[in-house]
Amino acid sequence: MITLARRERFVLYIMLGPAILGLLLFKVWPIVVAFWQSTLSFDFRRQATVFVGLRNYVEILTDPIVRDSAKVTLVFNLIINPLQVMLSFALALLVVRPVRGVGVYRSFLMAPIATSVTVTSLLWGLILNPSFGLANGLLSKLGIPPQAFLTSPSQALASIILLATWRGVGYWMIFFLAGLNDIPQTIYEAAAIDGAGRWSMLRYITIPLLKPVFAFVLVADTAINFLMFAPPYVLTSGGPMGSTNLLMYEAYTRAFTYLDMGHGTALTSLLILIVLAIVLVQLRILRAHSSD
Amino acid sequence: MVHPAPRRRSFFQSELWLHLALIAVALFSVLPLWWAGVSSLKDSPRVFRDLSPFSWEALLPTDPSLDAYIALFTKTNFGRAMANSAFIVIATIAGGLVVNGLAGFAFAKFRFRGKEALFLLVLITFMVPFEVIAIPLYILIQTLGWVNTYYALIIPAIPNGLVIFLFRQLYASIPDDLIESAKIDGASWPTILWRIIVPLSKPASITASLIIFVYQWEVFLWPLIAANTPDLMTIQVALSLFQQEYQTLWDRLFAGIIVSVLVPLLVLIPLQKYYVQGIATTGMKE
Numbered sequence: 001m002i003t004l005a006r007r008e009r010f011v012l013y014i015m016l017g018p019a020i021l022g023l024l025l026f027k028v029w030p031i032v033v034a035f036w037q038s039t040l041s042f043d044f045r046r047q048a049t050v051f052v053g054l055r056n057y058v059e060i061l062t063d064p065i066v067r068d069s070a071k072v073t074l075v076f077n078l079i080i081n082p083l084q085v086m087l088s089f090a091l092a093l094l095v096v097r098p099v100r101g102v103g104v105y106r107s108f109l110m111a112p113i114a115t116s117v118t119v120t121s122l123l124w125g126l127i128l129n130p131s132f133g134l135a136n137g138l139l140s141k142l143g144i145p146p147q148a149f150l151t152s153p154s155q156a157l158a159s160i161i162l163l164a165t166w167r168g169v170g171y172w173m174i175f176f177l178a179g180l181n182d183i184p185q186t187i188y189e190a191a192a193i194d195g196a197g198r199w200s201m202l203r204y205i206t207i208p209l210l211k212p213v214f215a216f217v218l219v220a221d222t223a224i225n226f227l228m229f230a231p232p233y234v235l236t237s238g239g240p241m242g243s244t245n246l247l248m249y250e251a252y253t254r255a256f257t258y259l260d261m262g263h264g265t266a267l268t269s270l271l272i273l274i275v276l277a278i279v280l281v282q283l284r285i286l287r288a289h290s291s292d
Numbered sequence: 293m294v295h296p297a298p299r300r301r302s303f304f305q306s307e308l309w310l311h312l313a314l315i316a317v318a319l320f321s322v323l324p325l326w327w328a329g330v331s332s333l334k335d336s337p338r339v340f341r342d343l344s345p346f347s348w349e350a351l352l353p354t355d356p357s358l359d360a361y362i363a364l365f366t367k368t369n370f371g372r373a374m375a376n377s378a379f380i381v382i383a384t385i386a387g388g389l390v391v392n393g394l395a396g397f398a399f400a401k402f403r404f405r406g407k408e409a410l411f412l413l414v415l416i417t418f419m420v421p422f423e424v425i426a427i428p429l430y431i432l433i434q435t436l437g438w439v440n441t442y443y444a445l446i447i448p449a450i451p452n453g454l455v456i457f458l459f460r461q462l463y464a465s466i467p468d469d470l471i472e473s474a475k476i477d478g479a480s481w482p483t484i485l486w487r488i489i490v491p492l493s494k495p496a497s498i499t500a501s502l503i504i505f506v507y508q509w510e511v512f513l514w515p516l517i518a519a520n521t522p523d524l525m526t527i528q529v530a531l532s533l534f535q536q537e538y539q540t541l542w543d544r545l546f547a548g549i550i551v552s553v554l555v556p557l558l559v560l561i562p563l564q565k566y567y568v569q570g571i572a573t574t575g576m577k578e
Contacts, residue, residue, distance in 0.1 A: 001401065001402070001403045001468065002401050002402055002403065002468055002471060002472065003402075003403045004402060004403075004404075008481075011481050012398055012402055012404055014394075015394040015395060015397060015398040015402075016394070016395050016398045016399075016410075018391045018394070018395075018451070019391050019392055019394065019395030019451050019456055020395065020410060020413070020451075021451075022391065022447075022448075022450060022451025023413060023414065023417050023451045023453065024413075025432075026429065026432075026447075026448040026451060027417040027420070027425065027451070027453075028413070028417070029432060030425040030428035030429040030431075030432055031425060031428065033428040033429075033431050033432055034425070034427070034428035037428065037431060091317060094310065094313055094314055094317065095314070097310070099307050099310055099311065099314075100307075101311075102314075104318075105314045105317075105318050107561070107564075108318035108321050108322050109317065109318060109321050110564075111321055111322055111325055111553075111557070112321055112324075112325075113560075114553050114556040114557040114560060115325070115552075115553050116509070116510035116512065116528055116552065117510070117512065118510070118512045118528040118531060118532055119528070119531060119549050119552050119553060122531055122532065122534075122535050122545065122549060123324055123325070123328055123549050124324065125535065126328075126542065126545065126546075127324055127327070131344060132340055132343040132344050132542075133343070134323075134324075134327050134343070134350065136346070137343055137344075137346030137350060138346070140345070140346050141346065166320070166321070166324070170321065171571075174568050174571060174572050175571075175572055177572070178568075178572035220419075223419065223420075223421050224421055227421050227423040227424055229423055229512070229513050230512050230513070230532075233516075233532070234532050234535060248423055248424075248513075251427060252427070252513070252517075255427045255430075256427075256517055261431070264427055265427060265428060265431075268424065268425075268427045268428060271424050272420075272424050272425070275420055275421065275424050276416075276420065279416055279419040279420055282419050283415060283416070283419070286415075
């Protein structure tokens with residue numbers, strides 16, 4: 001570590017200044033703006049923006065649309081996060097062993113990573129199209145009648161879970177692969193000498209040693225899925241019947257479709273608080289892991 | 293004693309079941325993009341004819357032509373959107389490497405007060421997904437008068453906690469002696485940075501560039517609200533509009549999807565190692 005002489009302090013400011021000021025301005029200040037804006041409302045009688053305290057929050061929290069949206073977001077996250085964690089772990093187990101052609105398989109599994117969430121939504125919108133989609137085409141070959149998918153209130157959220165999972169698991173698999181490669185091979189060799197089978201090795205060695213990876217992936221994945229926006233925007237406009245109205249999309253429509261910044265930012269502020277709570281958990285996991 | 297068990301075990305121990313599982317998963321990963329690829333080489337009537345009623349030819353390239361791609365670039369503003377995204381990517385990488393590289397160096401090598409707190413700021417900002425501050429950031433950008441400008445699309449993306457973190461990791465492994473002895477020899481800070489540090493920065497620079505590239509190529513919510521004019525449209529926003537505009541021109545939609553996936557793929561495949569190492573280590577290692 002280098003200590004700069006007093007007359008050289010400016011070097012530090014030049015190097016650190018732009019990044020720190022940029023982070024403060026573009027990442028931290030917006031949070032302040034969100035909380036400030038959320039206490040304002042446009043008063044039509046006085047034709048002016050007035051301070052209303054917590055009124056926007058009370059209105060948001062008692063709004064049945066927001067409540068339904070929160071429910072949808074909760075269900076979405078309770079399903080998609082464990083699902084993605086388990087699938088990406090299973091995938092990592094499949095491709096970690098040096099079987100022939102594993103490099104090709106790995107590249108195939110990572111192809112969806114190059115597909116943005118927006119393009120994934122677009123592509124799966126065509127796949128799940130009820131009349132012309134590939135999904136109903138393949139189902140017809142299996143003798144299964146066509147499904148409504150994104151146009152059905154009972155299937156739309158599941159369809160979005162499917163497409164987001166298609167895109168997400170290859171990405172999270174990378175973290176499990178890195179974790180698996182960090183486990184020394186000698187542990188398995190010792191266990192094999194003691195007569196441990198494949199399942200007991202998985203149960204008593206691999207999974208316990210990967211606990212920090214599981215925790216990290218679950219939390220980081222949750223932070224992203226909690227704010228999922230593109231699928232409802234591109235595919236369903238939150239419908240049918242609000243069944244895919246995720247909270248981030250609801251916040252967006254409040255702010256930019258109905259131009260209701262007061263309620264839009266109140267909802268955003270609540271999302272910020274939840275995300276910050278998730279991030280604090282994430283930080284604790286990183287800290288616990290790095291102090292090992 | 294003849295047992296069926298050893299036979300079965302040998303089946304499970306053989307790699308056959310593993311390959312079957314891998315093929316199934318690989319197929320599921322690639323089939324959507326394969327379908328998009330072959331369909332982009334047909335004309336729209338043909339695409340629909342193969343799909344309803346469904347025939348296996350929907351998954352095969354029959355009479356391939358590049359007409360959809362030609363139409364995509366001549367009859368829509370896709371080319372412009374792609375150029376916009378490319379420009380934004382390049383500008384953000386250029387600014388991002390300098391600004392975050394310098395900060396990463398300061399965090400790795402200098403002793404100063406408040407470092408812990410500032411580094412916590414760095415960590416938190418890269419863990420908070422950008423989407424959640426997009427709406428209030430719009431209010432700030434409005435105050436700055438940057439709505440519908442390239443500034444809005446580039447400048448807020450330059451300071452990047454993840455990239456600072458990456459550079460700090462790299463520079464922490466450079467011995468202090470190397471810098472201090474250059475200092476004793478009378479080298480100025482710009483000389484040290486340019487002659488010693490920059491040449492050592494290649495791995496982190498590649499990783500950081502890839503991360504910035506993927507991020508700016510795929511970003512959607514921010515350009516949608518901050519710069520949604522035909523001239524400034526980014527590739528993702530343009531594609532999301534196509535879906536409404538070209539409901540009957542699926543070949544064009546498929547062509548757009550394929551181009552938008554192919555560009556990052558062509559960059560990522562040769563540099564896969566850097567990207568994978570980058571995201572895996574920033575996730576897990578302090």
